[in-house]
Amino acid sequence: xxxxxxxxxxxxxxxxxxxxxxxxxxxxxxxxxxxxxxxxxxxxxxxxxxxxxxxxxxxxxxxxxxxxxxxxxxxxxxxxxxxxxxxxxxxxxxxxxxxxxxxxxxxxxxxxxxxxxxxxxxxxxxxxxxxxxxxxxxxxxxxxxxxxxxxxxxxxxxxxxxxxxxxxxxxxxxxxxxxxxxxxxxxxxxxxxxxxxxxxxxxxxxxxxxxxxxxxxxxxxxxxxx
Amino acid sequence: xxxxxxxxxxxxxxxxxxxxxxxxxxxxxxxxxxxxxxxxxxxxxxxxxxxxxxxxxxxxxxxxxxxxxxxxxxxxxxxxxxxxxxxxxxxxxxxxxxxxxxxxxxxxxxxxxxxxxxxxxxxxxxxxxxxxxxxxxxxxxxxxxxxxxxxxxxxxxxxxxxxxxxxxxxxxxxxxxxxxxxxxxxxxxxxxxxxxxxxxxxxxxxxxxxxxxxxxxxxxxxxxxx
Amino acid sequence: xxxxxxxxxxxxxxxxxxxxxxxxxxxxxxxxxxxxxxxxxxxxxxxxxxxxxxxxxxxxxxxxxxxxxxxxxxxxxxxxxxxxxxxxxxxxxxxxxxxxxxxxxxxxxxxxxxxxxxxxxxxxxxxxxxxxxxxxxxxxxxxxxxxxxxxxxxxxxxxxxxxxxxxxxxxxxxxxxxxxxxxxxxxxxxxxxxxxxxxxxxxxxxxxxxxxxxxxxxxxxxxxxx
Amino acid sequence: xxxxxxxxxxxxxxxxxxxxxxxxxxxxxxxxxxxxxxxxxxxxxxxxxxxxxxxxxxxxxxxxxxxxxxxxxxxxxxxxxxxxxxxxxxxxxxxxxxxxxxxxxxxxxxxxxxxxxxxxxxxxxxxxxxxxxxxxxxxxxxxxxxxxxxxxxxxxxxxxxxxxxxxxxxxxxxxxxxxxxxxxxxxxxxxxxxxxxxxxxxxxxxxxxxxxxxxxxxxxxxxxxx
Numbered sequence: 001x002x003x004x005x006x007x008x009x010x011x012x013x014x015x016x017x018x019x020x021x022x023x024x025x026x027x028x029x030x031x032x033x034x035x036x037x038x039x040x041x042x043x044x045x046x047x048x049x050x051x052x053x054x055x056x057x058x059x060x061x062x063x064x065x066x067x068x069x070x071x072x073x074x075x076x077x078x079x080x081x082x083x084x085x086x087x088x089x090x091x092x093x094x095x096x097x098x099x100x101x102x103x104x105x106x107x108x109x110x111x112x113x114x115x116x117x118x119x120x121x122x123x124x125x126x127x128x129x130x131x132x133x134x135x136x137x138x139x140x141x142x143x144x145x146x147x148x149x150x151x152x153x154x155x156x157x158x159x160x161x162x163x164x165x166x167x168x169x170x171x172x173x174x175x176x177x178x179x180x181x182x183x184x185x186x187x188x189x190x191x192x193x194x195x196x197x198x199x200x201x202x203x204x205x206x207x208x209x210x211x212x213x214x215x216x217x218x219x220x221x222x223x224x225x226x
Numbered sequence: 227x228x229x230x231x232x233x234x235x236x237x238x239x240x241x242x243x244x245x246x247x248x249x250x251x252x253x254x255x256x257x258x259x260x261x262x263x264x265x266x267x268x269x270x271x272x273x274x275x276x277x278x279x280x281x282x283x284x285x286x287x288x289x290x291x292x293x294x295x296x297x298x299x300x301x302x303x304x305x306x307x308x309x310x311x312x313x314x315x316x317x318x319x320x321x322x323x324x325x326x327x328x329x330x331x332x333x334x335x336x337x338x339x340x341x342x343x344x345x346x347x348x349x350x351x352x353x354x355x356x357x358x359x360x361x362x363x364x365x366x367x368x369x370x371x372x373x374x375x376x377x378x379x380x381x382x383x384x385x386x387x388x389x390x391x392x393x394x395x396x397x398x399x400x401x402x403x404x405x406x407x408x409x410x411x412x413x414x415x416x417x418x419x420x421x422x423x424x425x426x427x428x429x430x431x432x433x434x435x436x437x438x439x440x441x442x443x444x445x446x447x448x449x450x451x452x
Numbered sequence: 453x454x455x456x457x458x459x460x461x462x463x464x465x466x467x468x469x470x471x472x473x474x475x476x477x478x479x480x481x482x483x484x485x486x487x488x489x490x491x492x493x494x495x496x497x498x499x500x501x502x503x504x505x506x507x508x509x510x511x512x513x514x515x516x517x518x519x520x521x522x523x524x525x526x527x528x529x530x531x532x533x534x535x536x537x538x539x540x541x542x543x544x545x546x547x548x549x550x551x552x553x554x555x556x557x558x559x560x561x562x563x564x565x566x567x568x569x570x571x572x573x574x575x576x577x578x579x580x581x582x583x584x585x586x587x588x589x590x591x592x593x594x595x596x597x598x599x600x601x602x603x604x605x606x607x608x609x610x611x612x613x614x615x616x617x618x619x620x621x622x623x624x625x626x627x628x629x630x631x632x633x634x635x636x637x638x639x640x641x642x643x644x645x646x647x648x649x650x651x652x653x654x655x656x657x658x659x660x661x662x663x664x665x666x667x668x669x670x671x672x673x674x675x676x677x678x
Numbered sequence: 679x680x681x682x683x684x685x686x687x688x689x690x691x692x693x694x695x696x697x698x699x700x701x702x703x704x705x706x707x708x709x710x711x712x713x714x715x716x717x718x719x720x721x722x723x724x725x726x727x728x729x730x731x732x733x734x735x736x737x738x739x740x741x742x743x744x745x746x747x748x749x750x751x752x753x754x755x756x757x758x759x760x761x762x763x764x765x766x767x768x769x770x771x772x773x774x775x776x777x778x779x780x781x782x783x784x785x786x787x788x789x790x791x792x793x794x795x796x797x798x799x800x801x802x803x804x805x806x807x808x809x810x811x812x813x814x815x816x817x818x819x820x821x822x823x824x825x826x827x828x829x830x831x832x833x834x835x836x837x838x839x840x841x842x843x844x845x846x847x848x849x850x851x852x853x854x855x856x857x858x859x860x861x862x863x864x865x866x867x868x869x870x871x872x873x874x875x876x877x878x879x880x881x882x883x884x885x886x887x888x889x890x891x892x893x894x895x896x897x898x899x900x901x902x903x904x
Contacts (some may be wrong), residue, residue: 006606010534018470019243025598027250028706030329031258032483037333038262042340049337049348065328071322075315078243082236089527089653096523103482103519107489111501114494124500154232193557200313218499245695253702254480254783257710263785264714268792275789275800275820293781301767304695317734380684427767458832469697469756476705484709488716541753541879545872548749555708555745559715563727574727606780 013084018095019081025099026077031071032106033063036113059113065127066109072199073102073134079202080142081217083160086150094144098137101130125181131192132174139167162210166202170195244321245307251325252303256296258332259289263326285339290333290352298425299360305428306368309386312376320370324363327356327450330436350414351407357418358400365393388436392428398420463538470547471533477551478529482522484558485515488565511565515577518561524651525554525586531654532594535612537625546596550589576640577633581645584626591619614662618654622647650669689764696773697759703777704755708748711741714791737791743805746788750768750877751780751812757880758820761838764828772822776815779808802866805861809870810852817845840888844880848873 036059043052053060077098084091108126115123145151146164177191198205262285269278279286292373302376310317334352341349372390411425424431485516488511495504505512529550536543567575597603598616629643650657714737721730731738755776762769786804793801824842850855855869876883 012312014530014534017475017533019244020472021479021530022525023243023249024476024702024705025483027247027702028480028483029486030255030325031251032333032486034255034258034329035487036259038329038336043588043609049341049352058599063330064326067326071325074247075322078240078247081243081474082240089656096527097483099341100516103486104332104515105591106486110490115501126501168650203315218398246698248478249695249699250476250702253699254706257703257706260707260710260781260784261713263782264788275793275804289782290778293778297777300699301770301774304692304699305806308692341649412804426771429766466756466760469701469759472698473701473705473756476702477709480706480709481712487713505711544753545758545878548753552710552742552748554747555712556741558712558713562716580691601845646899 014087015085016083017189018087021098022081022095023074024075025102026070026074029102029105030067030074033066033070033109036106036110037063037184056118061116062109062113065112066105068106068196069101069127069131070110072196073105074200076138077198080138080145080163082179083151083155083163084141084145088148091141091144091148091150094137094141096163098134098141101134101137105130121181121185125178128174128181128188128192129151130179131195132171132178135167135170135174139171153214154209158214159206159210161167162206162213163202166206166209170199234302237430239394240313241311244313244318247322248307248325249300251298251328252300255328255331256293256300259292259296259335260337261402262332266333284342287342288335288339289336291332294422295335295357295360296328296331296352297434298306298422299331301365302428306364306371306389307391309381310368311372311378314374314376317367317374317376320343320363320367320442324367325361327363333354347407348410350411351404354400354404354407354414354418355388357421358397358404359395361396361400365390368393384440385432385436388432389428392424392432396425454669457668461468465506466539467533467537468487473527473667474533474547474551475526477554478522478526481554481557482526483520483563485518485522488558488562489515496587510568514544514561514565515566517564518557520648521561521583522554523560524648525557528590528651528654532590532597532615535603535607536594536597536606537614540600541601542601543593543596543600545592546589550586550593552664553586553589557582573633573637577630580626580630580640584623584630587622587626591616594619608662611658611662614658614665615654617660618650618661622650644649685849693759696765696770696890698758700755700773700777701752703780704748707780707783708745708752711744711748712787715741726902739794740787740791743790744783746874747784747805747809748780748788750813750874751783754816754880758816758823758841759861761829761833761841762820762823766826766828769819769822769826769828770821771855772815776812776819779812779815783808784803789853798868798886799863802863803856806852806856806859806866806870809873810849810856813845813848817842817849820845834888836892837884837888840884840891841880843888844884845877848877 010062040053040059042058043049071172108123108130111126112123142164146160149162172197173191177188177195266279266282269275275358304378334356337352368390372386377386398422399417401441403414403421406417407414463588490507492505492511495501560575560582565576594616598612603612625643625647629640629647632643633640717732718731719739721727740772786808787802789804790801819840824838831839850875851869855866858869859866
């Protein structure tokens with residue numbers, strides 16, 4: 001009994017440290033984005049600030065897009081780790097792969113700032129490919145934790161299954177959106193905005209999905225009872 | 227009963243992680259400010275250090291102003307999150323908006339360093355507009371938490387109401403100060419210093435406000451008793 | 453009894469803070485690596501992104517190598533600190549030496565990016581020497597904690613001994629690999645990949661080692677019983 | 679009784695967050711130092727790495743000096759906050775002033791790297807003045823916490839008094855060393871090395887001091903008894 005408690009304390013501590021390290025990486029990646037703005041060269045004498053900074057609007061846009069991307073990533077990471085409370089070495093490496101993508105995020109953001117004006121057809125798919133890799137990493141992370149019994153034990157399995165479904169479809173959705181980038185940039189942007197709207201609120205989406213599924217199940221069972 | 231405890235543990239853990247992420251963002255934004263100082267080009271041979279660095283006094287001033295701005299922000303964030311102990315997705319996004327402003331703070335600081343000498347009429351309103359947005363974000367954050375019952379349950383409601391009033395007036399005050407920037411820079415600076423003096427000690431200010439209100443209430447009630 | 457509990461609480465808090473500080477250093481060092489990628493100069497008009505970034509492939513390779521190096525370091529740090537739960541000032545300095553090496557890691561990574569193309573014979577030993585210092589620091593850290601009774605008291609001593617053996621051999625292995633860098637770069641790279649494969653999963657490796665040793669011990673004891 | 683417990687929980691949480699924020703600032707300041715090394719321009723073709731980097735030895739020295747400075751600061755901060763477990767707004771601002779100095783530390787480190795070769799008479803006093811300010815900030819922080827009853831209540835008052843004495847003398851010592859910088863750089867360096875040796879192990883030093891004082895007290899009391 002006592003040993004069991006110690007193991008739980010250790011597992012809890014392990015999770016806290018992995019979260020703290022991940023939080024650090026997210027926080028730094030999101031804050032480094034401003035360095036691109038700080039490096040805008042100062043204007044000539046007599047120019048007012050709006051004249052100086054308006055021609056660099058794409059850097060500000062990229063800053064906001066990069067910030068939202070990493071924030072949505074963090075929200076989804078946070079959402080998953082409310083339920084992942086045990087760890088093995090492979091899950092740690094899957095989390096490491098995810099952090100690699102987060103660390104890398106300022107790079108496509110810088111590309112977006114440099115190229116959106118001249119060749120959006122290069123910048124948008126770069127971002128899009130990053131999104132696909134992230135969705136795929138999240139999907140792997142959750143599927144692994146789900147199938148290796150690393151989630152909290154008192155949780156609602158239907159809810160967990162709904163989360164798995166969400167991220168699986170998100171991977172496929174992002175792969176499609178990536179290919180659409182080569183057909184039509186505006187359509188791809190609409191698709192990405194839609195995806196943002198869903199993954200900005202991952203908890204609410206998974207809750208609704210699991211409720212709908214539960215309702216459908218009951219709907220299927222009821223006729224059988226008759 | 228048991229399930230209730232687990233939910234509380236999870237809410238507590240959720241808050242800790244949001245605080246840890248926010249702390250990371252604050253800590254990095256505040257530390258990145260020094261990069262501007264490190265990049266001052268070295269002086270010619272024979273110059274002493276004071277000759278080299280004195281002409282760059284505005285960078286050192288901007289460093290201190292930027293540091294104090296982010297520190298005051300952190301103190302107010304810390305002050306609020308002593309009482310906000312539950313979370314929903316919308317509050318997380320309000321907090322995200324606040325962090326966007328914090329992450330952005332090194333940018334107006336860099337503008338201050340570059341322009342205060344040549345055109346303070348450009349640099350001060352930029353900072354001022356940032357202050358207004360921050361005050362507005364804090365006000366939204368607290369009002370949302372207050373009205374959606376996300377504060378600690380054993381707290382003093384009068385005190386919480388006093389905090390809400392403080393940040394609401396701060397938003398209006400900052401909007402006015404922003405417009406005054408276009409009339410008189412020195413007056414605007416005096417107004418901002420006054421505001422700093424208050425929000426450097428948000429707890430003390432809210433405590434005094436809630437006591438005064440309580441005293442006034444009792445003063446109104448006493449005549450009725452007669 | 454009461455005082456004992458307080459001391460334990462304080463030791464636990466001390467460990468948490470040292471971990472938090474170390475996590476911060478690891479997280480920042482790993483995220484700073486991207487700054488090298490962001491500074492790649494933008495391409496001329498008409499070039500597509502692949503034409504622009506392909507000639508800089510060595511920077512991307514260095515980014516991944518640097519990321520994996522720091523991540524493996526963090527995993528091993530995390531692995532050790534699951535069992536190191538008390539601290540004295542000397543252990544704090546050993547940990548400080550380790551963090552110095554981690555902080556330094558972006559420098560050999562930058563060298564790798566600049567030189568791997570022109571003179572791998574310079575870049576690989578630089579990295580290799582860093583690996584040797586890190587393995588040595590880990591070995592000192594664990595040996596010190598082991599011999600000064602700073603590990604958790606309810607732990608498995610055989611397992612702890614296996615960890616000590618692992619890191620001791622790793623120091624020697626890395627020293628040899630460093631000298632092999634001057635004989636044959638490809639052979640050295642193979643040796644480093646092998647080492648990565650082991651220290652990516654330090655827990656599993658030490659567990660297997662301690663089991664094998666236990667099995668051998670029993671094997672030796674059994675004949676004696678006969 | 680219950681309210682008392684809640685207040686203690688809140689005070690504990692408050693301390694944890696202040697520590698987490700401070701840890702973040704320390705960790706980033708210490709890691710940013712490497713940026714100066716990464717920016718060393720690559721050598722010409724045909725040069726080996728030692729030829730390229732040896733002329734920049736002062737940057738590596740500055741990196742190690744800066745790292746040790748911030749690490750010693752962190753160790754002393756950690757040492758103090760083991761006993762400071764309550765907070766008021768003024769202590770938070772004293773801590774903020776300390777963090778300002780920590781954030782600023784990469785700047786004198788950069789000066790050291792640029793000037794130690796040409797004019798050590800400029801670089802050493804800059805560092806020295808920073809040390810004096812830090813010692814002064816620590817002294818204020820501890821004195822304030824001591825006299826306003828913000829330390830743990832079950833602690834040894836003699837030990838706390840010994841800590842106060844240590845940091846008070848350190849302030850005076852650093853002020854003297856700063857003036858000696860203008861007389862003799864080598865002597866000043868010896869004085870700073872001595873100080874490092876003490877504050878690398880603040881706990882051990884204060885323990886010894888409080889024991890000596892206790893012994894002297896008893897020595898004074900014993901004759902009286904006779």
